[in-house]
Amino acid sequence: MRSLSFAVRLPLVVGLAVFVSSICTTHLAVHVMQREMEQEIVRLADVYMDSLSGAALPPLRSGDFQALAATLERGMGFQQGIGDLAIVVADRQGRVLAQAGEARGTPPLAQGLLGTQWIFNEREDTAWAQKELLEDGQAIALVAVQLAFPQQAARRSQLVWVLSVVDFLLAGTAALIAAIFSRKLMKPFFAVTAALSRAGAGGFEPLNTSSAGWGRDVEANRLAQAFNSMIASLREREELAIRLADRERAAVLGRLSASLAHEVRNPLAGMLTALDTIRLFGADRAARERAVDLVERGLRQIEAVVRTTLAAHRQDxxxxxxxxxxxxxxxxxxxxxxxxxxxxxxxxxxxxxxxxxxxxxxxxxxxxxxxxxxxxxxxxxxxxxxxxxxxxxxxxxxxxxxxxxxxxxxxxxxxxxxxxxxxxxxxxxxxxxxxxxxxxxxxxxxxxxxxxxxxxxxxxxxxxx
Structure with a gap:
């Protein structure tokens, strides 16, 4: 993730967050729905077992287990919404007294599980419901019923599958929209980044906020205004620096010109005096040679000044x-x-x-x-x-x-x-x-x-x- 650019990373993270949150929300809703469906089945089973216990109590009280088995047989298939596969009545120690139907698997009381029990099978389309049969507040027997609800289980599985597919499509669409929207929100910042790169290369150009990407975003327009103010200040400073540099160069040139004029003026004065000497005393060999030497020294000095000036400013x-x-x-x-x-x-x-x-x-x-x-x-x-x-x-x-x-x-x-x-x-x-x-x-x-x-x-x- 760190190897990706920020322009890719942020939309990707936003889209992924929206996708994960949508999936988690739907799964939570499905889980709650499954719990409600299970609670509904449990309530139906409680009603069924209460009615069954009331029918089984007289034979138990009289000890007529054949009549108890017949009562259990008559009770099967009477309920609506769920089906019963088997009914088992046992004493308080779990010994079977009467049974009706064909059980799929072992009831809880046969596994040593006494008292109230509710156990689903692996596919959750059948369940064992077990409770104590009470008389005057005392437990006199255990009743275990194996219930089947294939239609509810199939409807629940189908509903979970449909919700999962729809949720995946909606979450993917929401993630894509969020990524595109976040990318669109980042356009002004991309423009600022590009403008800063141009400014670093010397291109002090303001941002055009009328272009696409700015819209009515208050923060983005405030950022653009701050950037344009900075660019205006930088351009003003650059222009001022250029003017000051020109002024400094002119000042340096003026000082150098004054120095050169002073340096050249001294030998020129001597050379003019030497020419006057030659003109007046040219016939005198010694005076003439001294004047010529003075002219030569002056010319040499001027040549040295010119050579030094050129050497100090020569670019080649x-x-x-x-x-x-x-x-x-x-x-x-x-x-x-x-x-x-x-x-x-x-x-x-x-x-x-x-x-x-x-x-x-x-x-x-x-x-x-x-x-x-x-x-x-x-x-x-x-x-x-x-x-x-x-x-x-x-x-x-x-x-x-x-x-x-x-x-x-x-x-x-x-x-x-x-x-x-x-x-x-x-x-x-x-x-x-x-x-x-x-x-x-x-x-x-x-x-x-x-x-x-x-x-x-x-x-x-x-x-x-």
Whole structure:
């Protein structure tokens, strides 16, 4: 039964319960009917035996057993409704005094059973009825009569058979109707289950309660309304998350653009000065060479900034191992923002050989954490990055002096909550998503002046996508 689905199990159990209850009810009714029929036979037998006892009492009183036998012979066949096969009269010890008819089997008194008795045969179409014959309240003899009621037994058997067949058909029909009805009642819940599966796959579509299966069921419609309210909230949250993500990406792009502009503007100013020097003192070989060297250094610096920016956001290198050069290039993207805000930047990379992890995701994750730390730190404070190997894992420490993450930010970074409603915290949710994609664990350790974020990234197998 447990291997079957709930959609099959419930109608089956309901139908089986209705079927069993119907069969049991009918059998109980048949049993009661049989008892009533037996009681009716017993009452008829009592009346018959009372009349028989009254006729047998005078011969017994006189001790004329031949007259007693004749009386018994005359008494046979006089009753209506049941037939008598044999009549036996015995003394109180069970010794036979007179007998009439042909008995089928042994009477109770011959078996040592004295007093009042009522014994059916196996087919229940004959029975021995035995009672004491009383005079002045004293038992003077025993009278045993074998009664036959084949018509009643046949009618009872036929009635039981007909009732059983009819009951089986009615119980089966009722069980089938109950199973179909329970299946119909479950249709709204099947619809909710299917809708939840679609929602899990990203399809936030409300339920259509006008379709078949809902009808006027108050509970089912209440369930549908609750589900549709939940779907509406999820869609609203999804749209809000998309807008916040777009806003965060725009903010990150703005910070990067400002950093790039600051990084490119400095060498451009020097290069323009060098060009003025060449224009004014081009005839002086030494001045000209110094100016050309300055232009070359400026161009090299701009080339490094452009190369680092492309490397940090290039998608076609996804999945390649992370090297120390990747992390050093990352410094060029963070340093201008740190300088602009007056925040000190510490950088300690101990990665002697490439680490088997997705370099693109690791750089995006660290860039998010570092830019958030630099943005949150007041001027004059310090932000540091330390990367080391610890066994097969890479251990990253991002430490700041920004006063510490609030509890809501810690929950977002740990993946326990979303950034909805937390201004400026979407970068933490993106960092949590990147860490989950890397199978990394993030631990936030509160400090006196700020926070310490410990990031443990496991090594992946060679060639794993």
């Amino acid at each position: 290198e996804e999945g390649r191992p992370l090297s120390a050069a990747d992390l050093e290039d990352l410094k060029l993207l963070v340093l201008p923002e740190a300088r602009r805000r007056g925040v000190g930047l510490g950088w300690e990379i101990d990665l002697p050989r490439p680490f088997q992890a997705d370099a693109l995701r690791v750089r995006q994750l660290l860039l998010n954490l570092l830019l958030n730390a630099v943005t949150a730190s007041p001027a004059g404070r310090h932000v540091s990055l330390a990367v080391t190997r610890e066994g097969e894992d890479m251990l990253v420490r991002v430490e700041d002096e920004a006063g510490g993450l609030p509890p809501e930010g810690v929950e977002v970074l740990s993946g326990l909550a979303s950034a909805q409603g937390l201004e400026g915290r979407l970068g933490l949710e993106i960092a949590a998503q990147l860490a989950a994609a890397l199978d990394a664990t993030i631990t936030v350790v509160p400090g006196g002046a700020g926070s310490l974020i410990l990031l443990r990234i496991p090594s992946r197998a060679e060639g794993r996508p």
